Amino acid sequence: MMTLGFTYDLRDDYLAQGFSAEDAAEFDSQETIDAIEFALQQYGFNVAKIGNIKALAEALVAGKSWNIVFNICEGVKGIGREAQVPALLEAYGIPYVFSNSDVMVLTMNKALAKVIVQNRGIPTASFVVIETAADVATVDLPFPVFAKPLAEGTGKGISSKSIVYDKTSLERICTEITKKFHQPTLVETYLPGRDLTVGIVGSADQARTIAVMETFYQAGAEPGSQSLYNKENWKKVLSYAVVEDETAKAAADIALRSWRALGCLDGGRVDLRCDEQGIPNFLEVNAIAGLRPYHSDLPMLCRMVGIEHAELIHLIMDSALHRYGLTIKNKIKQATSVR
Incomplete structure (x- = not known):
């Protein structure tokens, strides 16, 4: 075995x-x-x-x-x-x-990931990286902007204060992020539209989207963000649904192009948000997406389209074994196919 x-x-x-x-x-x-x-x-x-x-x-x-x-x-x-x-x-x-070690660094540094996808012609919000409070004076993005740590996940460092309307407030939140997380702040043009995430399995030209899931903010949610509070309390303040309209199709295409451009492997998630024109914009890729069965976004969206947690893990393993040319003779269960 x-x-x-x-x-x-x-x-x-x-x-x-x-x-x-x-x-x-x-x-x-x-x-x-x-x-x-x-x-x-x-x-x-x-x-x-x-x-x-x-x-x-x-x-x-x-x-x-x-x-x-x-x-x-x-x-x-x-x-x-x-x-x-x-x-x-x-x-x-x-x-x-x-994904490989170089891809893990690239995707953790959200600014570098945005540079790569931007160079491939993939829509992503304009941005700057703030190293020190003094850098705020050089920001020429139109307000409001969205400020978050350069390299965190699970909504850490994101709150209702992340939507910023002036430079004084921006300097304050950038200072807070630097002090708390010991890293720069990523400042982006705020995207006011739909909040979408796309599940993906596979690698390179074998990568395929599973589904597109939209997040809806309910009473009590911190507005306009996948904050740590919202994620930890999602049963009270968020709801989710698989969507298949034209915007969702565009999001799936953008997500898959981003996944391939960044060299991601086996399985994960791409987060997007729509701009004022309704165009999905790349936010970030989760090369190690959460796999908590009834809590994490990827297993949740999979379940919505009939793929149970174990089947998701099997799809991921199918991809990894194929990449390495490995076979398992005593495989017990055939994974469910995806779109």
């Missing part, structure tokens, strides 16, 4: 170390780890649970290896934190699931 290593950051471990709930927001729950492990076993793997990057490093030094690694480690520090496990596995020549 083929052995698969499983690397992850368990949220409870970090909370026990004194991390705040916000600091640990991107890490995975035991529910997620158990669900992924079940799906991988169902696929036919002997699953070896490794844990975080330190546990991985210890295992590698001890001489352990695996046929392939399913990696969902978010990492703790630095813009390259999602690239740390992939880089380590690359150094040891061990195949792994999801």
